[in-house]
Amino acid sequence: MGGWFGSRLSRRSLVSGSILAGGTALVGSAARHAAQGQTVPHPTAHDGGHDAGDHSTHGNMITVGDVDLARNGFDPSKLLSDWDTGAVSTLPDGRTLRSFEITAEDKAIEVAPGVSFPAWTFNGRVPGPTLRATEGDRLRIVFRNYGSHPHTMHFHGIHSARMDGVPGQGQAMPGEEFIYEFDALPFGCHLYHCHAQPLKRHIHKGMYGAFIVDPDPSRHPEQEPVARSRLLGSAENRRWQEFVMVMNGFDTNFDSENEVYAVNTVPHHFMRHPISIERGRPVRIYLVNVLEFDLINSFHLHANFFDYFDHGTTLAPTLRTVDTIMQCQGQRGIIEFSYGEHELGQYMFHAHQSEFAELGWMGMFDVVEAVS
Amino acid sequence: MGLGLAIAWLVIADPLSPFNNGAPPIENLTVERTVLDSDGIHLKIRAGGSEPVVIAQVQVDDAYWRFVQNPPGPLPRLAAAWLDIPYPWVHGETHVVKAVTSTGAAFTFEIPVAVASPPGGLRPMLAQVPLGAFVGIVPVVIGLAFYPLIRGTGRRGMDFVLAMTIGLLGFLLVDTLAEAFETGGRSAPAFQGTAMVVLVAALSFLVLFAIGRRGGAPTGLVLATYIALGIGLHNLGEGMAIGAAFTAGAAGLGTFLVLGFALHNVTEGIGIAAPLAERRPSLIVFAGLALLAGAPAVFGLWLGSLAYGLQWTALAFAVGAGAILQVIVEVGTYLATRHEGGGAVWLSSPAIGGFAAGLAIMYVTAMLVKI
Numbered sequence: 218m219g220g221w222f223g224s225r226l227s228r229r230s231l232v233s234g235s236i237l238a239g240g241t242a243l244v245g246s247a248a249r250h251a252a253q254g255q256t257v258p259h260p261t262a263h264d265g266g267h268d269a270g271d272h273s274t275h276g277n278m279i280t281v282g283d284v285d286l287a288r289n290g291f292d293p294s295k296l297l298s299d300w301d302t303g304a305v306s307t308l309p310d311g312r313t314l315r316s317f318e319i320t321a322e323d324k325a326i327e328v329a330p331g332v333s334f335p336a337w338t339f340n341g342r343v344p345g346p347t348l349r350a351t352e353g354d355r356l357r358i359v360f361r362n363y364g365s366h367p368h369t370m371h372f373h374g375i376h377s378a379r380m381d382g383v384p385g386q387g388q389a390m391p392g393e394e395f396i397y398e399f400d401a402l403p404f405g406c407h408l409y410h411c412h413a414q415p416l417k418r419h420i421h422k423g424m425y426g427a428f429i430v431d432p433d434p435s436r437h438p439e440q441e442p443v444a445r446s447r448l449l450g451s452a453e454n455r456r457w458q459e460f461v462m463v464m465n466g467f468d469t470n471f472d473s474e475n476e477v478y479a480v481n482t483v484p485h486h487f488m489r490h491p492i493s494i495e496r497g498r499p500v501r502i503y504l505v506n507v508l509e510f511d512l513i514n515s516f517h518l519h520a521n522f523f524d525y526f527d528h529g530t531t532l533a534p535t536l537r538t539v540d541t542i543m544q545c546q547g548q549r550g551i552i553e554f555s556y557g558e559h560e561l562g563q564y565m566f567h568a569h570q571s572e573f574a575e576l577g578w579m580g581m582f583d584v585v586e587a588v589s
Numbered sequence: 590m591g592l593g594l595a596i597a598w599l600v601i602a603d604p605l606s607p608f609n610n611g612a613p614p615i616e617n618l619t620v621e622r623t624v625l626d627s628d629g630i631h632l633k634i635r636a637g638g639s640e641p642v643v644i645a646q647v648q649v650d651d652a653y654w655r656f657v658q659n660p661p662g663p664l665p666r667l668a669a670a671w672l673d674i675p676y677p678w679v680h681g682e683t684h685v686v687k688a689v690t691s692t693g694a695a696f697t698f699e700i701p702v703a704v705a706s707p708p709g710g711l712r713p714m715l716a717q718v719p720l721g722a723f724v725g726i727v728p729v730v731i732g733l734a735f736y737p738l739i740r741g742t743g744r745r746g747m748d749f750v751l752a753m754t755i756g757l758l759g760f761l762l763v764d765t766l767a768e769a770f771e772t773g774g775r776s777a778p779a780f781q782g783t784a785m786v787v788l789v790a791a792l793s794f795l796v797l798f799a800i801g802r803r804g805g806a807p808t809g810l811v812l813a814t815y816i817a818l819g820i821g822l823h824n825l826g827e828g829m830a831i832g833a834a835f836t837a838g839a840a841g842l843g844t845f846l847v848l849g850f851a852l853h854n855v856t857e858g859i860g861i862a863a864p865l866a867e868r869r870p871s872l873i874v875f876a877g878l879a880l881l882a883g884a885p886a887v888f889g890l891w892l893g894s895l896a897y898g899l900q901w902t903a904l905a906f907a908v909g910a911g912a913i914l915q916v917i918v919e920v921g922t923y924l925a926t927r928h929e930g931g932g933a934v935w936l937s938s939p940a941i942g943g944f945a946a947g948l949a950i951m952y953v954t955a956m957l958v959k960i
Contacts, residue, residue, distance in 0.1 A: 277655040277675050280646050329653075331645030331691050469693025476648075476689055484653065575652030 278575060282330035284483050289326050291342040293481035294490050297460040300429075300449060301346040308355055315350050315401075316357045321364040321389070321411070321424070328467040329477050329484050329577065336423035337364055337411070343482050344463040344507070345426030348409070349449055350401040352433040358397040362389035368419065369395075371412035372428055373547070375402040383412045404432040404447075406503045406529030406549045408463075421468055421475075421509035427461045427549075429503055432532065440532040447501075447532075458494050461503040464514045464544070464568070464578065473510055477577050478568065484577020491563055491581035493588045494556065500582075502552040503529070506544035514578075515543040516552065517569040523554035541569050556584045614640035618688055618696040619777040621669065621898045622833075624706045629675040632686060632698065635777045635898065636664035643691035649676045650684055667779050669898075678703045707894060717832070717890045724831075725824045725886025728851045729817075729879045732858015736875070739859070739866045747866055748934060749943035751924045754816070754860035755917055756947020761857075762913045764955070765823050766790070769906035772830065776899035785900070786907040793911025801915065806922045810874065812864040817882040819916040820857045822909035824882065828889020829902045853954040856947070857882060864923060 286292045303315035322341050328334040339345025350356055362368050367390050371382035376399035379386055389395040411424035432444040434451075446453040465482060466475035477484050494500055506514040517540060524534035525542050529551040536542065544550065556564065567579035599605070615638050622633035630649065636642040641663035647656040656674045664670055678684050684700045707713045739750055766786070773782025801807050801815055861878050893902065928934040935941070 278652050279655060280653045281655055282645075328693075329646055329689070331643060332689055332693055333691055334693055467693075469689065470695045472695075476693065476695055572651045576648065577653060 279488060280330050280485050280577065283489065284327045284330050284486070286483075289342075291482075293479075293483045293486045294492070296342070296344070296347070296481045297462070297492065299347060299461075300349040302349050302449070303356070312353070312355055313351065314355045314357060316359070317346075317348055318359045319346070319361070319370065321360070321362045321368040323364050326423070326482070328469065328479075328482060332469055332477070334423075334467050334469055337366070337368070337419065338423050339370075339426055343423035343425075344465065344505075345409070345424070347427040347429060347461045347503075349429045349431065351431045351448065352401055352404040352436060354401040356397070356399055356401050359394065360389055360397060361394045362391055365391055366419075367391065367413045368424065369412045370397060370409050372397070372399070372409045373407040374399065374428065374430070376400075381412075382409075384414055388413060401430045403530050404430045406505065406526075406551050408505045408507065408547065408549055410507065410547075417509055420507060421466070423465075425463065425465070425505075425507040427463055427503055427505050429461070429529075437532060443532045456498055457501050458498050459501045459503070460492065462505070462516075464504065464506045464508055464516070466508045466511070466573075466578075468510060475508070475510055475576070478508070478573040479577045480580065485579065487566075487580025491583035493583045493585055495588050496556050496559065496561060496584050496586060499553060499555045499557075503549070504544070504552055505549040506546060508546060511570070511573070513543050513545050513570075514573065515541060515569045517541040517567055518552075518554065519565040520559065521554055521556060521564065523552045526551040526553070556582070559584060561585060613692045613694075614638055616640075616642045616690055616692060616694050616696075617778055618642060618644075618690075619775070619899075620698045621776075623698075623700055625678055625700070625703055626706060626708075629673065630678055630684070630686065630700070631674070632672045633669055633898075634664070634672055634688065635667065635669040637666055637777045637779045641665045641668075644672070644688050645691045646689040647672060647674055648687040648689065649674060651687075667777065680704065713894070714891055717894070718887055721828060721887030721890045722883065724851055724854065725828065726879055726883030728854035729820070729858040729861065729883045731851075732855045732860070733862050733875050733879055735859050736862040736865065739862055742866075745937075745939045747863075747927075748924065748937060748939040749946075750859070750863045750866070751920060751927075752940040752943030753947035753950075754863045754943075755920050755924070756944040756949075757856045757860050757951045758816075758819070758913050758917045758920065758947075759944075760948050760951035760955075761820070761823055762910060762917065764951075765826065765906050765910040765913060768826065768830065769903050769910055772899050772906060773903035776903055780900040780903075782900070782903055786903055786910070789904055789907035790911040790914070793908045794914045795911075797912055797915040798918065801919060806926065807919055808923055808926075809864055809868050810870060812916075812919055812923055813861050813878060814881065815912075815919060816861050816864070816916045817878045819909070819912035820861065820882040821885040822905070822912045824854075824909075825885035825889040825892075826902060826906035826909045828886040828891075829893035829905050830889075831886075832890040832893020832895075833899075833902060852957065853951065854883075856950050856954070860947075864920070 301317065303317045306314045306316070308314050319339050322338050324336055324338045324341055325333050326336045326343060336343055358370060360370050367388050369382035369384070369388045380397050380399050381387055382397065387395050387397060407428040407430065409426055409428045411419040413419050431448045434441045434444040434448060437444040442453065445451050446457060448454055462480040464480050466479065467477040468474060469476040479486065504516055508514045522538045522540045525536040525539060527535040527550045529549070542550065542552070561584050564582045564584060565579065566582060567574040617637040619635045619637065620632050621635055624631040634644070643663045644658060647654055654674050654676055656672050659671045659673060672688070674686070680703060682703055684703055686698045686700070688696045742750065769786040769790070770783060773780070773786045776782050797815070807815055858879070861882060889905070924940070925932050925934055
């Protein structure tokens, strides 16, 4: 019984409870209706047209209001397919050189409607720019630290120790610059993040982004059509509807627990603004988990199954016909599916940790005949 | 004038600007009332902080939930508002509400056991009358019924009964102060619960003491009336706290606890009767004393279940503590003046025994109502 109550039980709370019981005995029906609060209420939604973009699927379980995307300077919907392919030139040996310019900035962003968070950002956005290259390209990333703390860019990829982006090897002090140079290897769905210390704080403050390396079809002759479909800009690739989703969260009160869960920062954003997909075209999601504090994150698709390519470093799926995958911190992969045989309509996707979903990590695909 | 100039200088010259380090403002939210009904959860929130608090989002059980704040807008220091949350709470289970402010701070409020709040209106208020009477008036009446027994005791017996009264009042003083500090501690910080309780208790003691001493140290019926008043004020605070918990929907445990509480309060009736042993008061006088001591429990229940803040309960407890201290002093004086030796009577075995018995009886009967 004791565990039922908090530690805050006192004479009054017990007596009040006993009044409920004793009162029934004492005054019969007069007190009975007060004592029998057995009915579980089902409050009706009184939206009153609160948000034009709301849908009945979430009822009342949603954040109130909308984030000022203009003030934040980025829109989670636009981030979905905002590829930064860098400035392209050709090296004397004929290889492609891609140059990127990234700055670290302190910036307050609205991480949930009305809730401000003192973020550290790459290029003023969270997640940072999605860097996209082709397998074997030479990459040159000019990193300038305009922030108030030391920062780095640590790429999940293949590179030398000097380019690792950790304290002592590629760290930029405030006001300084560091240039990372390495080859885009291996192909796959990767990420970069700040590796300055303390690591946990630098990551959960917002310093991370997706790093996608498309396979070079000429290096994979036996699977060339598959590789070509992954290569941004190819005719085969244009059939696909590609989205990058960075699963993140924010600990707004710094108690090592996230108050906000999302993909691409804003909780419930894709509930209010469903992602339109054309029924006839396949979908590919580059999914990256950078969530701090919680050990794993997950992705669950409604009414459908998908193929999964862990880390995206293979051209054949590592998991076939699943509807839920999980990723630990820093893990990522590619999800491929199609709603080609489905009815038109809205299909949900969310973390299958219900807590994450209810705290913002849920969204909707709006399957339509043609995206206008 | 000087203060006005100082304030003007503070505002114009802004000498505090070197201390502005860009840190976020200090925020605080306190829940004063919790109401659960078929529309969901309703919380009355009071703000305290260096700047107005903006409640940006509300989570219930780790899920963001739609809510309506009434009145809307930022909450300046000490301002209160209701949060109406259409959440399908579950009878008998625990729910946790978390308010997230614009700075990202989060304030957590627990509803330990969800039970529908009694509806407002006349009928529930009438329903509370017998309950209040049962915990407040009935035990006092039973205690007063010991009057013939008290009359029958000799001089040493009277010493024992008076000392016992002081003992039980002593217990009530400690209990009331503890409740006052505890309730005051949960009220909004700006009310300064601890300081408020001490100040109000001291003030209440001084006022009652001064009034009571206008015609010399009170004895007999006057003293009995003061004892009844002190106990009544204690019961008012107790009733408010009970009514509040009643509204907040604390769990039901059983009739035996009501009986335990009643038994606990019987001793109070004996205390009131003690100074009357050498008089022959009419039944009407007894009825009046019983009402004075017991009826405030009913009013307390009403006040507690209606709109109120925790600070008011703490205030009632503090007034009660001051009143109890006053009667402790007066009963002690009465006991001493009954003997030529004065205060030396305190060292007599009936007095020591009675004092210990009063404390012990209250302590043991309180065990029935505390867990």
